[in-house]
Amino acid sequence: MSVEPSRAGRTFTIRQLCEEFGCTARALRFYEGKGMLAPARQGLNRIYSHRDRGRLRLILRGKRMGLPLSEIHELLELREVDHTGLHQAARSLHRFQQQIVTLQAQRQDIDFAIADLEEAVARLEQHLANLGPNHPESPQ
């Protein structure tokens, strides 16, 4: 077995992962501070393994789903420990189902907000039309 990269042995710099996933170095360091990542070091510099990259991918996916880092952290740990995947799957399933409900509610709020904004826009356009053409203060 060679010491050098057999595909999964590949390593990444912080910048490489940032570019790949579109996040900042500060974010990666922040996740590390929270104990969610633990890259190796070469001097002071961080060296990310293929597995670190996998964890990062899950972190960002969890974030997109609107989960707080604390919960993503839990799910990550569970995955590490739970070899059968049973406990992990049950827990994730429950949490994901909850999150779907939460997101659906958020979408409702956004829909209401958009409707409200569209109504306001219509009123403002009307107001400007009335005020507009030859009003003393109309621009130009």
Next chain:
Amino acid sequence: MSVEPSRAGRTFTIRQLCEEFGCTARALRFYEGKGMLAPARQGLNRIYSHRDRGRLRLILRGKRMGLPLSEIHELLELREVDHTGLHQAARSLHRFQQQIVTLQAQRQDIDFAIADLEEAVARLEQHLANLGPNHPESPQ
């Protein structure tokens, strides 16, 4: 003219406004600290006028629309100064149209997240079904 309430002369305590609008006293004090509200005082206690209430209503409406307090503040000031409503209307119109786009993008993100979650839920249910019935570690 009587000194006492002719409908618009009515005043409110902080608690009354909180209950009416479903927010906390801390929030009202916070908006005041930002200069968005300026209730009268009776000793140390805050006395909100009908106009304070109107401003609060707009603040909360802006928040529901996803506007940051700083922008809500601007629109509020504009309304105060701009008697014709022309400048105000133009500015609000522009900002609202922008915000509609922003919210539509957020709704998209949420839709994608929900789809992703639903897929994950389906996979987990399948996984649990395979693992389930007579697995050594299945619960009970």
Next chain:
DNA sequence: TTGCTCCTCACGTCACGTGAGGTGGC
């Protein structure tokens, strides 16, 4: 005297952003 509502600091939360100031290897 007890309760209630009000008050003023002031630190905590969440997920980083943003400098300041410094190092290492090409």
Next chain:
DNA sequence: TTGCTCCTCACGTCACGTGAGGTGGC
């Protein structure tokens, strides 16, 4: 020597939440 990327503090941001400790009027 200049540039580049990396690093470590540490304070700032946003919109409040959450005590701690105290006051006023029924």
